[in-house]
Amino acid sequence: MRVLLIQPRPGAGAGYKSLIAVEPLGLEIVGAALQDHTVRLLDMLAEKNIAAAVQEFRPRAVGISCSFTVDVQQTLNVAREVKAAGKGVFIFVGGHHASLSPEDFCHPAVDAVVVGEGETTVPELMAALEGGGDLHTIPGLVLNTGEGQFFTGERPLLKVLDDVPPADRSLTAPYRRHYYLGLRRPFVTLETARGCPHRCNFCSIWRFYRGRVRFMSPERVAEEVQSLPPGDVLFTDDNFLADVRRAERIAALLKGRGVPRRRYIIQARSDTIVKHPDVLRQWKEIGLDQVFIGFEKIDQSGMEHVNKQNSVENNEKALHFLKSIGVGVYASFIVDPDFTIPDFKKLIDYVKRLKIAQPQFSILTPLPGTELFAKLKDRLTTTNYEFFDLLHAVLPTQMPLKDFYREFAELYRRAYLRPGHVINTMKWFVHRLLTGQLSLEHLKNLVAGVRLTASPFAYLKKV
């Protein structure tokens, strides 16, 4: 059976798209689980004409990924286009947001929502479509019927994560040069764990995975790393060091097997980094280059407010330690809608005092599926998901909205358009030029970086 998988991309709005474009890892994994079928993947990052693709490939089923709240509208647009182009095509939507808010896809262009882990549900769904089976008997689906939505029941999570098939990256081979993380290109992602043991109230990860954490074995991870296409590697695990012994073992395996050094990027919590510096040193030896850390707040009461169960002191210690061993830090901060001018000033002063080279600022957004959403949904100033890109206030602001946005944009300007940052970027540019490593793709990334700095201004003007 022919199955087309589609990755929609953000519309005109989302500001962070100039920072990162990641391969559709979830679809690559679902594609790998559909080995008995003929699968094609369309990444809207580089495609325009859905109708032509549907008419040429003539799929029986089309799966669309909707992992982020901000992508809901684009997902529905894609579904509508597919419906119009292909008569009788079965359209299903899956992914993180779709699983947490299937009601957003109670729409005539969508036939079903796959809730939870797609690599187990989708093969059963395809087999039933092909063989005329009853979809109501397949757990993990929300079926759109004439009378509304019908939930077929919860599908248990996979017990052993090694059972997840390795992502089929041949499906995205034509798009690989389009994926980047800031100035990093080529760039590849790898998932080695699912879930997080913590309970931050703005985060939906732990809810999506029903409070459980599962890991792939170190051996499986090492094997996959060895088979990855060239490029810097981002481990997409939300908390890569959640099991430090495993992280140690992976590093030992990669070193022991003589896997050529690569630049690795992980996401981790500062408390683990502070507690286990040797694991970070071990990873530095094999190529650890950058760590994403959710700093979130600059004072303890703020940390408690988001239930981070961590301390500002740990954040600062982790930053100093990583700097001392030559590992970069992406530090993300949450800007509350009730920020006033002194709060903005305190935040940027903090970033400057700690010499945080790559801070990220997001406006507190109650994303569907989070505790925060359950608590604050009645206070939302908009339910238009296009604004749920973390660069817009969707809760009432204390300051007049225009002033709030001006101060928010100013955070980026003051953090990035400062001499130290500009000089470092120039050094990077000259180094690449002198060593003959500067490509057109790198130049494009550089432009993307400049756009990132400017994007809050450009976009917020339209609000």
Ligand code: SF4
């Ligand atoms: S924000 Fe990070 S630490 Fe907190 S629950 Fe989510 S993944 Fe875990």
